[in-house]
Amino acid sequence: MEVKQIKELITGEVHTCADRMDIVIKSACGADLMSDVMAFSKENAMLLTGLVNPQVIRTAEMMDIQVVVFVRGKKPTAEMCELAEEKGIVLLSTELTMFTACGILYKAGIAGKGSGCE
Amino acid sequence: MSSIIKKEYDIPANDFSLAGEASSNVRKLLTQLGVYPTVIKRTSIAMYEAELNVVIHGNGGKARVEIFEDKIEILVYDEGPGIEDIELAMKEGYSTAPDFIREMGFGAGMGLSNIKKNSDRFVLESEPNKGTRVYITIYLY
Ligand SMILES: Nc1ncnc2c1ncn2[C@@H]1O[C@H](COP(=O)(O)OP(=O)(O)O)[C@@H](O)[C@H]1O
Numbered sequence: 001m002e003v004k005q006i007k008e009l010i011t012g013e014v015h016t017c018a019d020r021m022d023i024v025i026k027s028a029c030g031a032d033l034m035s036d037v038m039a040f041s042k043e044n045a046m047l048l049t050g051l052v053n054p055q056v057i058r059t060a061e062m063m064d065i066q067v068v069v070f071v072r073g074k075k076p077t078a079e080m081c082e083l084a085e086e087k088g089i090v091l092l093s094t095e096l097t098m099f100t101a102c103g104i105l106y107k108a109g110i111a112g113k114g115s116g117c118e
Numbered sequence: 119m120s121s122i123i124k125k126e127y128d129i130p131a132n133d134f135s136l137a138g139e140a141s142s143n144v145r146k147l148l149t150q151l152g153v154y155p156t157v158i159k160r161t162s163i164a165m166y167e168a169e170l171n172v173v174i175h176g177n178g179g180k181a182r183v184e185i186f187e188d189k190i191e192i193l194v195y196d197e198g199p200g201i202e203d204i205e206l207a208m209k210e211g212y213s214t215a216p217d218f219i220r221e222m223g224f225g226a227g228m229g230l231s232n233i234k235k236n237s238d239r240f241v242l243e244s245e246p247n248k249g250t251r252v253y254i255t256i257y258l259y
């Protein structure tokens with residue numbers, strides 16, 4: 001599914017890389033714990049999170065995550081947007097809660113890859 | 119065999135928002151060299167976790183990176199407080215990270231085991247009050 005469809009589904013706001021709305025996302029991960037993202041989310045190109053700090057962007061970069069969605073109405077800071085823009089990472093935000101945002105996207109066909117017990 | 123590229127990075131202690139700069143640089147280097155994406159990801163994960171540890175636990179330090187024809191060798195080291203019980207520190211879930219680090223999404227105690235998982239060779243040396251050295255080797259092919 002293209003990011004622009006994802007944006008529509010969660011009525012998201014685009015904060016960076018508006019020219020990359022055609023990235024195709026197949027699977028995602030929802031987490032507030034970056035340690036978990038580092039350990040259990042090797043295959044996902046999208047992250048949904050309620051955490052807002054620059055290390056979210058750095059973690060995304062290391063994990064080849066191309067799209068980050070901030071849930072519960074949280075917005076990335078100017079510093080984070082600058083970092084994400086430089087690294088080509090799309091930042092979105094939505095008013096929806098983590099559960100609802102994930103539910104909508106899962107129902108629309110986005111999978112969740114990776115396991116908690118390798 | 120001599121290395122193709124040799125780099126050294128400072129890992130500053132006091133700025134958590136900069137943690138990952140060294141790893142990000144190495145990532146770019148490996149991408150330019152056309153290294154396999156899976157190898158780049160394993161290297162990124164291992165080095166970023168080691169870098170975070172130096173910032174969070176080690177009072178800052180350095181990283182030395184050497185890229186050979188067939189492998190990448192990374193040494194991340196600090197002269198911080200060191201680790202008393204290495205076996206315990208390696209256990210998944212063990213962490214002495216302070217609360218503010220947890221609030222930033224880190225400190226789940228999975229870093230060292232994650233470094234080991236993503237490396238082909240992993241050596242952790244540490245001595246209380248002297249510092250910590252993490253050696254990571256990852257084969258390119
Ligand atoms: N460079 C270091 N200097 C001192 N202690 C360290 C260092 N790296 C790791 N440790 C110790 O080992 C523990 C486990 O590390 P790790 O598995 O990366 O988990 P976390 O960083 O989430 O605490 C840390 O909580 C800390 O007590």
Ligand SMILES: [Mg+2]
Nearest residue numbers: 170171229230
């Ligand atoms: Mg750690």
